[in-house]
Amino acid sequence: MRQLSQKWAQKVTVLVMVALGLGISPAWGAQPADFDQLSPLVQSRWNEDDQLLDLSWEDLIPEGFRADAILDQYDPEKIAQLTDDDPLIVEIMEKLQKAYQSAPVVGKLEGMPVRLGGYIAPLEITPEGVTEFLLVPYFGACIHVPPPPSNQIIYVKTEIPIAESLLEDAIWVSGRLSIDAADTDLALAGYTLYSEHIVPIEY
Template sequence: MQKIVALLSFLVIVCVAPVRAESVNGEPVEKIDWDILMPADYSPLAIFDTSQFSSLDDYDPMAEIKLKAMMEALSSAPVVPEMDGKMVRIPGFVVPLVEEGMKVSEFFLVPYFGACIHVPPPPSNQIIHVSFAPGVNVENLFDAIWVVGKLSVKTTVHELGTSGYTMEAFKVEAYKE
């Protein structure tokens, strides 16, 4: 009987013991989603009036003017200053920027597959420029990943897009929920 009570006591302690949160370099890691990187009052759809787009021909000079204005608005989307310096874990997709073979050491992390490859790219507050010195093997760009690292509010301009955030990654792994 004493053994059963001791075993039950142990199981209660183990089951109700707090789950140890992930930490990197002694800093707690906060799991975030993409919405937190946009100010609460920001909406990419509210930036410009799209009602005229369907009536524009590809060769209409106004179409080029509208596209340029849209690209400028997307590349200067407001960020959330409070995110600067946070250690975060965020899922996303890789858009390679610096690669050697299958190993990617610098990339844009984006919230959905195909972002930055197609025009227009996501707003800059939905693109994170990631540096991961050891590099990560990227076998399939369709596969989502988790990235853990220190987030900074810093703009990076690249021909594929403009990021409003940068991250020094400490861990990159396959996405599993």
């Protein structure tokens, strides 16, 4: 009985220390605070093995938001007949650009441990490799074509440089996601991710 009582006493001591924050922290990977505030779809992407959210790019877009909704105001057949220098086309492109740059983020993802697959648009290249980049959903985004909406761009900072040989490869990036925006030379990123792990995606 004494041995049983000692075991219970130890468990109670641990619980008290956790409750008071006395040197014992919860294990990495337990579902984070406010996890239950996420949408059921996003919650379903929780990876028990890696203890993080396996996000899709659609998860970064608030429900019901469309960056190109401005096009609904115009006749698509009429737009198709216009030239690139037509004043109406110029007006539409300016409105689209503003909508893309002000695309809202999903605030409930703040601080969540996540993993997301995408491509690198490099910002900072050192002799050791890439240390800052934009993670984008498709190859060439922000470089060869106009950038996607800001909520489809993530600014990534990594302490482990990425080899330039990976610049054309799809990668998995894991870390803590923040809803802090980052205005870079290439594009406005709606999110920031502090990377802890980056690996190529193997097909």
